[in-house]
């Protein structure tokens with residue numbers, strides 16, 4: 444198994460890409476700290492389902508509630524990893540929100556919330572994870588879920604796309620800061636993956652449009668991204684750091 448004996452944190456693991464990532468990490472042998480934020484999910488049922496899915500593939504797991512926008516959450520996730528599994532090897536910064544909204548009347552509070560969750564959440568959970576990895580002195584792997592939206596715009600995503608570009612940039616900079624400690628830092632850039640974040644936005648017309656733009660002919664599934672996170676977290680990517688991997692079925696390159 445690729446990740447036998449490894450211990451991982453996944454933020455926003457209750458649903459979508461985070462849940463699939465937690466399951467795939469466990470399938471490959473990792474023990475997983477699943478972060479949920481029940482207040483964002485309307486309760487803890489989704490987190491508990493994710494926990495059960497990880498256990499069902501044979502993974503050890505612990506579920507920790509916390510808002511990644513609170514810098515203390517990263518520290519609590521690391522504490523849980525150490526308390527339950529004795530160490531930390533992999534950090535997946537995945538939690539994110541995208542409440543679609545027009546630019547000209549963007550509420551200040553909404554803008555700040557998206558930045559707090561997506562960018563500050565990635566920054567402070569990554570920092571907490573890196574501090575533990577440096578303390579252990581055995582390296583590690585950090586993977587952030589950025590987006591194709593780090594590279595292209597969205598008229599209803601003017602608050603969101605800069606956070607995804609920021610997450611991409613964060614991984615590039617921490618790759619430099621943490622390389623001397625043997626900690627690799629990369630991002631995945633999913634294209635259009637059908638999850639709760641875009642279920643309402645992906646109308647039949649838009650799905651049809653995307654289907655035609657994506658050379659592989661289908662919208663992505665969370666597991667498509669999760670498997671790439673496993674690769675970047677594993678020794679198979681042992682000489683990969685500061686990189687970003689588009690996981691979009693070819694959508695980005697298909698201009699005409």
Ligand SMILES: NC(=O)C1=CN([C@@H]2O[C@H](COP(=O)(O)OP(=O)(O)OC[C@H]3O[C@@H](n4cnc5c(N)ncnc54)[C@H](O)[C@@H]3O)[C@@H](O)[C@H]2O)C=CC1
Pocket residue numbers: 454455456457458459460461478479480483484509510511512537538539540541560588589590591592632633634635636637638639640641
């Ligand atoms: N679905 C897509 O097409 C794409 C998604 N992404 C990114 O993938 C990541 C995961 O999104 P999806 O799985 O698609 O959406 P989702 O809505 O299914 O999952 C989002 C997860 O983040 C959690 N979350 C939300 N606010 C939180 C907070 N304050 N603290 C902790 N957890 C919180 C939710 O509880 C949930 O588990 C996000 O960072 C998103 O920007 C990137 C590119 C494309």
Ligand SMILES: C[C@H](O)[C@@H]1OC(=O)[C@H](O)[C@@H]1O
Pocket residue numbers: 541589590591592597607633634635636640641644
């Ligand atoms: C939420 C969007 O549908 C999704 O999020 C991203 O980051 C992609 O670019 C899609 O726009």
